[in-house]
Amino acid sequence: MLSTTTNHHAWWQPQELAINACWHYRLGPLHVYVQRQAQQWLLAYEYNTEEKADPLFNNAVNMIPVHLTCQRYLFKQSPAIYQLLPQLLDRPIVVKTFQPVSLPPNEQTTFYISSPVSVRLTLKQPDIVLQDIIVQRLSDTWFGPSTQVGELCYADKTNARHTKAELPQRSYRAITPVTIHNNSSKMLSIDKISVPVPYLSLFALPDGNLWTNPITLKHEELEPLTHFRTGKLSASDAAGATLLSEPMLKSEKHNLFRAFADILTTRRGEHD
Numbered sequence: 506m507l508s509t510t511t512n513h514h515a516w517w518q519p520q521e522l523a524i525n526a527c528w529h530y531r532l533g534p535l536h537v538y539v540q541r542q543a544q545q546w547l548l549a550y551e552y553n554t555e556e557k558a559d560p561l562f563n564n565a566v567n568m569i570p571v572h573l574t575c576q577r578y579l580f581k582q583s584p585a586i587y588q589l590l591p592q593l594l595d596r597p598i599v600v601k602t603f604q605p606v607s608l609p610p611n612e613q614t615t616f617y618i619s620s621p622v623s624v625r626l627t628l629k630q631p632d633i634v635l636q637d638i639i640v641q642r643l644s645d646t647w648f649g650p651s652t653q654v655g656e657l658c659y660a661d662k663t664n665a666r667h668t669k670a671e672l673p674q675r676s677y678r679a680i681t682p683v684t685i686h687n688n689s690s691k692m693l694s695i696d697k698i699s700v701p702v703p704y705l706s707l708f709a710l711p712d713g714n715l716w717t718n719p720i721t722l723k724h725e726e727l728e729p730l731t732h733f734r735t736g737k738l739s740a741s742d743a744a745g746a747t748l749l750s751e752p753m754l755k756s757e758k759h760n761l762f763r764a765f766a767d768i769l770t771t772r773r774g775e776h777d
Contacts, residue, residue: 514676514713519588532677538569549573586629591622608693616665619678682719689726703753711745731764
């Protein structure tokens with residue numbers, strides 16, 4: 506039998522699977538099937554964009570659906586314990602704001618931005634990584650002023666929310682608090698925000714949500730690039746938090762990052 510957790514939202518806990526048992530996870534649009542046999546593990550997955558009342562659950566099934574192609578992993582004796590571990594993505598995530606946003610000079614604001622994670626299937630004793638699967642299919646996008654200047658990112662569609670109370674329960678997306686300072690003398694118009702997730706750590710909170718450490722973006726006068734720094738979770742958010750993964754990349758002391766897609770100055774008397 507599978508050793509289930511008391512909180513089904515905490516799908517990343519290690520589990521034990523009996524021989525010939527099969528388990529199904531739905532993580533938003535991603536459906537993952539794992540099956541253990543005496544000398545092999547089977548893995549299959551598919552995406553379904555149909556809206557569901559409960560976007561996240563896991564349950565036992567008789568077998569992997571026959572229309573799916575299975576990846577087989579062979580062993581002399583198959584390990585019994587496995588883990589689906591969430592991971593942040595390997596490129597920045599570009600998020601378009603739901604409505605145009607303008608930040609006046611010497612003002613600051615905080616957004617709560619969620620981004621999909623990838624799922625790393627790992628067998629235990631010893632640890633063996635089988636495969637990484639992104640929870641949601643994302644398109645590639647080039648983020649910068651020209652084809653020569655910028656970097657390759659992922660594009661995502663999500664709302665930049667202003668309060669934590671507005672955040673839905675989606676335990677397959679990681680929430681990043683993003684504080685923006687406009688340290689220039691001009692209006693900062695924000696059409697898209699790039700979140701540097703490879704520089705962030707991933708945490709699991711007791712309520713089943715995934716969070717990253719917060720980041721601060723500072724726009725200076727006439728600077729095409731933005732200074733960013735990572736911070737620590739607040740005392741309320743950090744209570745009971747479990748570190749799931751360290752940053753993929755190490756940020757420098759004065760890290761510069763292209764965080765905004767469009768930096769505009771408004772003419773006198775012009776309003777958004």
